[in-house]
Amino acid sequence: TAEGKATAFMFTEAGSKYIIELKRQSDLPSGPTIHVRHAEAMCKYVRRExxxxxxxxxxxxxxxxxxxxxxxxxxxxxxxxxxxxxxxxxxxxxxxxxxxxxxxxxxxxxxxxxxxxxxxxxxxxxxxxxxxxxxxxxxxxxxxxxxxxxxxxxxxxxxxxxxxxxxxxxxxxxxxxxxxxxxxxxxxxxxxxxxxxxxxxxxxxxxxxxxxxxxxxxxxxxxxxxxxxxxxxxxxxxxxxxxxxxxxxxxxxxxxxxxxxxCKYSMKDYAKKYPQREELLLNVGVRSVNIWQKMNAGAKGIPGVMKCPSYCDEETPYDECRCSCPEYDKMSSEDLNTTVIKQVLSDMGVITWDQEELSKSARPDCNKALTSHYLYKKFMEVQETDDGGCDYKFTNMTSDENREFFVFLLNYACNPGKMxxxxxxxxxxxxxxxxxxxxxxxxxxxxxxxxxxxxxxxxxxxxxxxxxxxxxxxxxxxxxxxxxxxxxxxxxxxxxxxxxxxxxxxxxxxxxxxxxxxxxxxxxxxxxxxxxxx
The missing domain is CATH 1.10.1280.10 (Di-copper center containing domain from catechol oxidase)
Structure with missing residues (x-):
């Protein structure tokens, strides 16, 4: 390894190629001699973890x-x-x-x-x-x-x-x-x-x-x-x-x-009552933004059921300036049934049925026809109805618990929290x-x-x-x-x-x-x- 003088130089133009010229003078008996070497250097920033x-x-x-x-x-x-x-x-x-x-x-x-x-x-x-x-x-x-x-x-x-x-x-x-x-x-x-x-x-x-x-x-x-x-x-x-x-x-x-x-409808409150369903709630949580977007924007030409205020002054408290579904928020839990809620979720594109798949035969493949982009199907049980149609419910819930969860899901989907x-x-x-x-x-x-x-x-x-x-x-x-x-x-x-x-x-x-x-x-x-x- 050669040893000798070193010179430090800071290149300042990233993405540029530099030609480096090194000159060394040697004093020989015949007189001074200049030795020249050339090299190329590329200047780059280094993106590090x-x-x-x-x-x-x-x-x-x-x-x-x-x-x-x-x-x-x-x-x-x-x-x-x-x-x-x-x-x-x-x-x-x-x-x-x-x-x-x-x-x-x-x-x-x-x-x-x-x-x-x-x-x-x-x-x-x-x-x-x-x-x-x-x-x-x-x-x-x-x-x-x-x-x-x-x-x-x-x-x-x-x-x-x-x-x-x-x-x-x-x-x-x-x-x-x-x-x-x-x-x-x-x-x-x-x-x-x-x-x-x-x-x-x-x-x-x-x-x-x-x-x-x-x-x-x-x-x-x-x-x-x-x-x-x-x-x-x-x-x-x-x-x-x-x-x-x-x-x-x-x-x-x-x-x-x-x-x-x-959030107006707390997952914490539901989880206290049903702690065994926290995984389901977390699944809803990671997809909440998508669900709220669908409820507000609608799907297939159907306007969204969620309405959001367009203007609130700085003095307006948050509870008076938040999105909601006026048509459904005013309904009591008793008036909401799973059929109505499923139709809303379908109209908004949250949980839908593939109509092409349903129309293929008198006995369609209901599992294949169910389209749920935002809730994992592992939490759902798909059923064939007596009239040859398809239906679904959430797994490991009684009929009353299913209805209770559907009501919670609609209320949650209609009332986003702070993000x-x-x-x-x-x-x-x-x-x-x-x-x-x-x-x-x-x-x-x-x-x-x-x-x-x-x-x-x-x-x-x-x-x-x-x-x-x-x-x-x-x-x-x-x-x-x-x-x-x-x-x-x-x-x-x-x-x-x-x-x-x-x-x-x-x-x-x-x-x-x-x-x-x-x-x-x-x-x-x-x-x-x-x-x-x-």
Whole structure:
């Protein structure tokens, strides 16, 4: 090993290739001689797992994150330059209406969330050029902590704040306390108080909130882990990789972090009476946002039965400014019967029957015909009726208990509680949103790199979904100049697909590694028999 003088140099243009020239002068008898060597160096940020950062690097990141979390966009750009973006700005971009999301439900989940992260990187680096958004490998917490994942170091005051803040409003505590919710009555999606969030979330809090509960019951529920990662690594094409990444590995992560509270109909009260049904209640809990959306939006041309206030001033208390189902809330429990409730749930698209399947024969396959996107069928018993039709009830309940649960389910579905930011389209307002999504970009990059040939037959072809703007390859997306190109041209998904190619020299970051050693036994011994239903 050669020894000698060393020179340190800090490269400052990420995504740039540098030519290094080294000159050494030797004094020979014949006179001084110059020796020249050349080398190339690529400058990149390194996106690391948040726990592998040094204490100083992590503190620098958190400080920059506090700035982008609390500083309004225009003020930040005036102070830090045009590349500054705020969390509030990103939240406005991430929130979407009931119709469809250009960022979720299809392959653009990869391109869009990578773009969100890279855009926030620019904001962080405007505050501190040494910083880049880290990622959170929550499969580690799933493996090591099980259902107690909320005890992870990430939920400490010096990091992202407790899973359940101690204050009455449930506003995030710790270093990110008083992170403001974006408020704008002019924006297309907002609640009655003007907070940019799910329209059914009538929480008046001006700050980002979260709670580790579903309407009174603790979220004793796992987050996706090694089994789900292993499942995604079995996929053989981009469509299946997306489906696994968003619906399995991403799964319930938002809802179990955001939570719900101050519900008119408490799960806690029902669970006290029937503690053996907590698993069923948790299933309803993880799907509550979907159920509430259906009850408000309706289905198949039938208007939603849930109505939400359009405006409440700041002095209006929450109990006077919340969603409800006027037609059914005024009915007594005695007047509600299971036939009526099942029809409402069917009309709203919560629990329905596949009419095509029902019409196939005089004796249809009732199990196959029952469509329940939001409650697991394992909690239901499907029955053939005497007249050749189909019906269902909940398992392990008497007739009276079934009716009681249906009444509870309708009341619960009609009256949403307060929702943590992470449980809504405004999830980007919670600082904890940001380390979650690079995990999926990392998985995608790993498969694209295919270092050991394991994915040599993987089909990377993009398949369009024309049903929603933003999901097709050539659809224009709301990002431009992510690499500071200065072109002013908005990218298409095709552009973003190429930009986030991990071999793209102009891409400003690399991942520290693609090691999932803690999941190795799950990956090596994968079997679909162990897959969990999310």
């Amino acid at each position: 948040i726990r592998s950062l040094t204490d100083n690097d992590r503190e620098a990141y958190f400080h920059a994150m506090e700035v982008v979390g609390r500083t309004p966009l225009k003020e930040g750009q005036k102070t830090y330059g045009d590349r500054f973006v705020s969390i509030g700005y990103e939240t406005l971009k991430h929130v979407h209406s009931n119709d469809c999301s250009p960022y979720h439900g299809w392959l653009s989940f990869f391109t869009a969330h990578a773009a969100f992260t890279l855009e926030l990187d620019a904001g962080l680096q405007a505050v501190n050029p040494s910083v880049i958004q880290p990622y959170w490998d929550f499969t580690v917490d799933s493996l090591e902590l099980g259902n107690d994942w909320d005890q992870s170091q990430l939920f400490s005051d010096l990091w992202y704040g407790n899973a359940t803040p101690s204050n009455f409003e449930r506003s995030v505590d710790g270093r990110f306390s008083a992170t403001p919710m974006t408020t704008s009555f002019d924006f297309s999606v907002h609640n009655a108080y003007g907070r940019v969030t799910d329209t059914r979330n009538c929480d008046p809090s001006p700050y980002v909130t979260r709670a580790h509960e579903f309407c009174g019951i603790d979220i004793d529920y796992p987050i996706p882990g090694c089994q789900e990662l292993a499942q995604c690594l079995q996929t053989e094409n981009l469509v299946d990789l997306h489906d696994c990444s968003e619906n399995v590995l991403h799964g319930n992560i938002h809802t179990v972090i955001g939570g719900f509270w101050d 943590g930011a992470m449980s809504t389209g405004a999830a980007a307002n919670d600082p904890l949103f940001w380390p979650i999504h690079p995990l999926f970009d990392r998985l995608w990059a790993y498969i694209r790199l295919d270092v050991d040939g394991s994915f040599s037959n993987f089909n990377h072809t993009w398949v369009d979904d024309a049903s929603c703007q933003g999901r097709s390859y050539e659809d224009i997306m709301p990002w431009k100049d992510l690499l500071d190109e200065g072109s002013g041209k908005f990218y298409t998904n095709e552009d973003l697909y190429d930009l986030f190619d991990p071999t793209n020299e102009k891409l400003t970051y690399v991942y520290e590694h693609f090691d999932w050693e803690h999941c190795s036994s799950f990956i090596q011994n994968y079997t679909a028999d162990n897959n969990r239903v999310w």
